[in-house]
Structures are given as C-alpha cells and as structure tokens.
Amino acid sequence: MDHFSRISMFSACLQVNLKVQHRTMTTSPEHTDIAIIGGGPAGLQAALTAGRVRRQVTLFDDGTYRNATVSHMHNVLTHDGTPPADFRAAARAELTAYDTVSVREERVETIERDGDAFRLTLKSGSVLSAYAVVLATGVRDELPLIPGLQDVWGDLAAQCPFCHAFEFAGKRIGIIGAAGAGHYTALMGPIAGEFVVFAEGQELPEGATTDAPIIEARMTGIDRVGDGLRVALDDGSTEDVAVLFVVPTLHQSAPFATQLGLELNPSGAVRIDEFGRTNVPGVTAGGDLAHLAAFPMPMASVVMATAAGQMAGHSAIAGLLARS
Helix, strand or coil, X not given: CCHHXXXXXXXXXXXXXXXXXXXXXXXXXXXXXXXXXXXXXXXXXXXHHHHHCCCXXXXXXXXXXXXXXCCCECCCCCCCCECHHHHXXXXXXXXXXXXXXXXXXXXXXXXXXXXXXXXXXXXXXXXXXXXEEEECCCEEEECCCCCCXXXXXXXXXXXXXXXXXXXXXXXEEEEECHHHHHHHHHHCCCCCCEEEEECCCCCXXXXXXXXXXXXXXXXXXXXXXXXXXXXXXXXXXXXXXXXXXXXXXXXXXXXXXXXXXXXXXXXXXXXXXXXXXXXXXXXXXXXXXXXXXCCCCCCCCHHHHHHHHHHXXXXXXXXXXXXX
C-alpha cells in the first residue's frame, strides 16, 4: 500500500470514528440524581433538602404557579403578607449557596421509565436522566363559568378562608354554590359581618345547615365596584359583596401522573403514602398535586406544600441510598 493510500484509509477511519463519537455524545442524556419538577414551595423545599446532603439536583421551573394571581400570601409564619413572587425569589436566592443544586427555567414535556432511571424530555428537545423524580407541579383550578369570576380570582374571589378571609372581617361575604355553604359559613362565622349564598343549582348536603340567605337566581356576571364586587343575577337583580368564596374543580397541571401511571385519589390528586411516595418506585410527590388517601382533597397552603416537599425530598434521598 502506497503512502497516499495509507493516508486516505486513516482519514476515512478517523471520519467514521468521529461520527460514532458524535452520535454517542448527542444521544447520551445529561444525568442528575434527583429531578424536581415544579418551582413552587414544595419543589423549592425538596431542592433545598437534597442540596443539604449534596445530592445532584436539577429543579425545573416553567413559571406555572397556582397562586400566580395572588398578591399576598397568608398563614405563613414570618412570611404573612409576603407576595408569593418574593417568597419564590428569596428561596431561589438561598438555593444558590448549594453547588449541587441547579435551577433551570425550562418545561418538562414527558417523563418515562428508562431501565433503573427516568428519562425526561424537555420542550427544547434536550433529554435528562435521573434516578429519582419529585413531582411538585401543583394543580389547576377550574372555576364555574361565570363571567368575571376568573378576572378576580386570587384577589376578590378565593377558595381558602385561612389564606384569604381575615382581611374582609365585618363585611358581606358571598358563597358560590350551596354545596359548600354550610362549611364556609361555619368556618367564617367569626369573620363575616353577613353572608349571602348563591346556590347555582346546588342544594345543601344532607345534614348541612346555614342561617345565610340562599339566592336561587343564577349568577350572570361579576364586576368590580369600589373595593368590592357586584354580582348580576338572571332575574335582573344585583347583590354587592366584599369577596366571594368557591370550591373549584381540581385538575393536574401537568401530564406526568398519566405518563408514569400514578394512582390517583377520587379528588384527582396523586395518591401518596405518609412519606410522599407514589405507587411507582423512584417517584415521590409533594404539594397541591398530591395527598394521602385519608384526606378528601389536598391540604392546600404554602406551609403544607413546603412540608410535603421536604418529605418528598427525604424519600427521594432514601431511594438513592437503597440503590447503593
């Protein structure tokens, strides 16, 4: 073989080798110990918990938050009245002290089992592998289709009296839906100056009582008037209230429960055990998207979400230890 032939053969082999290396580099996913999906209180706390023991953590935050329309959060010790965005920013700042924690403002599209790990595909098309997954994506509130309700949600319309009622002490409080009227009026009795219930085609549950007047006419619109709300009814009348309370229908805000085959509670939330573990080994969950089977619905609050995130983080770490 002459000198030119040897050079040509070497060049061809080098090109093939480079192509193989390129394919290997582009198809081998980035890896982390724990992937946390969701940048609210549960996800942030799970990241802090894992970072404290120097586990490699990647937290994905796509900017979706259930309390995005809320101006101030309450019932959170040392943070009562803090804007949720400020709380998240402070938490993100604290996470920068932990060199094994990475926060990425990206959307995860799919999660699937990949051997003894999980494969996450991002909206950008890139792929990440993780030994453990913590779901903290929260839920989405579906409100009754009443014009104007969505516009005041999180401000002058809410679900949680512990988070939202104190500021309306002595004022007229409206309840949307007779089904929840007994509970709401009993709980907020020491707060409200007066109640009015908009039945919206519902009846009081058996055994439930309320002294509040119940209006059978349907709501046709909600408008801001001064510091409160004016409710228009289909009989032509109106009712003024300071705030409205309603129980929304909950939906998973992300598709991962379906993708991973997670067991759900009747509420639609992911079923977890006392340690935040789902029915799929390696997947834990915390925050509004999950609750124990003994609970009727998620115990939705910043404090409860934070505690659940810590437990989910602990359990993810325990799963990693079991692998070693």
